[in-house]
Amino acid sequence: xxxxxxxxxxxxxxxxxxxxxxxxxxxxxxxxxxxxxxxxxxxxxxxxxxxxxxxxxxxxxxxxxxxxxxxxxxxxxxxxxxxxxxxxxxxxxxxxxxxxxxxxxxxxxxxxxxxxxxxxxxxxxxxxxxxxxxxxxxxxxxxxxxxxxxxxxxxxxxxxxxxxxxxxxxxxxxxxxxxxxxxxxxxxxxxxxxxxxxxxxxxxxxxxxxxxxxxxxxxxxxxxxxxx
Ligand code: C5P
Numbered sequence: 001x002x003x004x005x006x007x008x009x010x011x012x013x014x015x016x017x018x019x020x021x022x023x024x025x026x027x028x029x030x031x032x033x034x035x036x037x038x039x040x041x042x043x044x045x046x047x048x049x050x051x052x053x054x055x056x057x058x059x060x061x062x063x064x065x066x067x068x069x070x071x072x073x074x075x076x077x078x079x080x081x082x083x084x085x086x087x088x089x090x091x092x093x094x095x096x097x098x099x100x101x102x103x104x105x106x107x108x109x110x111x112x113x114x115x116x117x118x119x120x121x122x123x124x125x126x127x128x129x130x131x132x133x134x135x136x137x138x139x140x141x142x143x144x145x146x147x148x149x150x151x152x153x154x155x156x157x158x159x160x161x162x163x164x165x166x167x168x169x170x171x172x173x174x175x176x177x178x179x180x181x182x183x184x185x186x187x188x189x190x191x192x193x194x195x196x197x198x199x200x201x202x203x204x205x206x207x208x209x210x211x212x213x214x215x216x217x218x219x220x221x222x223x224x225x226x227x228x
Contacts, residue, residue, distance in 0.1 A: 002119075004144040007053050008033070008127030009118050011135035014149035015184050015195060016094065017156035017163075019214055023132040023149060026215045031222065033124050035126035036117045038132035038139070039097065040083040041110050045069045045089055056100040057162035065100065066109035073113065091164065091171070091179055098183045101133075102190040114139045133187055136198035144225055147218060148197035152209040156180060 002009070003072060010027065014020040023038060028035035045065040046056045054061030072082045102105050118128055118140050130139060136146035151159075157177040164171045187195040197203060202221055206214050 001142050001144075002121070003128070007121045008145070008222070008225070009142045009143040009200075010129040010222070011129065011143035011146045011198070012130075012131040012149060013133055013136050013146070013195065013197065014128060014178060014202070015133075015156065015187065017056045017160040017226055018149045018151045019030075019159075020147075020149040021133045022211055023147075023206075023214050024129050024203075026211065027218055027222075028129050030161065030215065030219060031126055032124075033127045033129050034117070034122060035129045035131075036079070036114065037083070038110075038114055038130055039094075040088060041069065041113060042101045042106075043088040043093050044072075044083055044085070044117065045106065045110065047085070047102045049100065050093070050096055056096040057103070059103050062100040062106040063109060067105050070113065079176070084165055086167075089161075090169075090178070091177050093136070095179060095183060097158040098186045100176050102186060102192070104192040107134075107192055111139065118143075119221050135194035136201050138193045141198070145221055146201040147221065148201040148203045150205050151201065151215075153177070153180060153184070155207045159211075223225040 012020045012024050024035050024037065027033065028031045047207055048068045049056045049061050050064035054065065056062055073079065114130060118130055157173060157180050160180065161171060161173050161176045164176065204214060204217055
């Protein structure tokens with residue numbers, strides 16, 4: 001394991017709209033760490049499948065999507081060129097991503113991108129943050145800090161509704177809530193790498209905390225590691 005003062009690896013896991021993406025961005029900015037939103041890899045793979053009129057629950061379609069994404073990433077100057085497509089944020093892409101993510105071969109295909117990112121030390125950065133569902137349990141079981149971010153389902157559905165409405169999408173609370181429950185069930189009940197907190201993860205419930213309060217809790221966990 002690397003020295004956390006030279007290259008710290010932070011794993012953030014949790015369900016959709018728990019606040020882990022916002023925390024990951026804020027932490028990366030505060031610490032000058034690189035950040036990978038691993039959900040975007042699943043979303044982008046599923047998007048490729050949908051573009052080809054495929055079915056993200058079928059193994060061969062899902063693998064083709066992952067392989068197309070991998071070759072796009074290899075050919076790109078930076079990850080954001082491939083993962084910055086706003087269509088990836090749509091709920092239908094999220095649902096397709098969670099279907100694809102339940103297929104073991106698809107998870108395996110996307111594994112090395114995440115592991116390589118986590119372990120590559122880049123000049124000028126103190127470490128990396130990966131956020132997803134299985135970072136602390138499968139991708140980086142030796143991460144220096146593991147945080148499990150959660151929030152009540154109602155709070156998460158309201159956050160997601162606000163986010164989608166701010167993008168001009170015509171959605172209702174009940175539809176967003178139902179979609180979220182369905183996706184949570186698929187993510188927590190799948191056989192391979194189901195969503196759950198690693199036994200050594202620190203839990204943060206963001207239901208009643210501001211963005212700044214969540215960041216401050218996470219930063220105090222980082223400080224403890226640096227001083228231990
Ligand atoms: O985090 P986000 O909602 O963008 O992720 C989309 C879907 O990708 C999740 O519902 C989950 O099924 C899948 N995913 C995963 N493992 C990760 C990240 C995302 O299974 N590390």
